[in-house]
Amino acid sequence: MDPAGLEQRLTSQDQRLDELAQLVQGLLQRISTPAAPHAVPERYDGSPGMCNSFLMQCTLYITHNPSQFRLETDKVHFVISLLTGRAKEWATALWTVNSAILQSESRFLSQFKAVFDHSPTGKEIHHCAYSDAP
Known part of the structure; x- marks a missing residue:
């Protein structure tokens, strides 16, 4: 493979990686922090x-x-x-x-x-x- 073609492919892959990184970053920002866990209530005896x-x-x-x-x-x-x-x-x-x-x-x-x-x-x-x- 000629060096010019190889350089073009590497540049194209770099662009794709940048796009994927931006996409992942956007998805991570969308994910909300999970709610704090709530304890199971204590048992109730009828009081x-x-x-x-x-x-x-x-x-x-x-x-x-x-x-x-x-x-x-x-x-x-x-x-x-x-x-x-x-x-x-x-x-x-x-x-x-x-x-x-x-x-x-x-x-x-x-x-x-x-x-x-x-x-x-x-x-x-x-x-x-x-x-x-x-």
């Missing part, structure tokens, strides 16, 4: 004062791990898997009769809150905090 914080932790975990929860039932099963004590007994009773509540996240959470959420509302907390004030 009334802990219901909202348990459900908040579950919601955060589910929201930040959407690929693990493609179906409504995946979300319900995840929450059930974290239950112990009275809460587990309640869910087991629903499971035993194959309750339709287990098919819908919103229905399950609504029923769950009706049974276990007896925490004070924001208004009640405010009243308790300031009722002893002079």
Whole structure:
């Protein structure tokens, strides 16, 4: 091969490498930093004062791990898997009769809150905090 043809091929390959490097750089800039990992929520035993914080932790975990929860039932099963004590007994009773509540996240959470959420509302907390004030 003549030296002029070889030099032309090398120049062409250099240009292609530069284009590929720019393409890779552009792709790297597009990739977003992965979200910070969220811990699996602590288990819940049915304690009334802990219901909202348990459900908040579950919601955060589910929201930040959407690929693990493609179906409504995946979300319900995840929450059930974290239950112990009275809460587990309640869910087991629903499971035993194959309750339709287990098919819908919103229905399950609504029923769950009706049974276990007896925490004070924001208004009640405010009243308790300031009722002893002079």
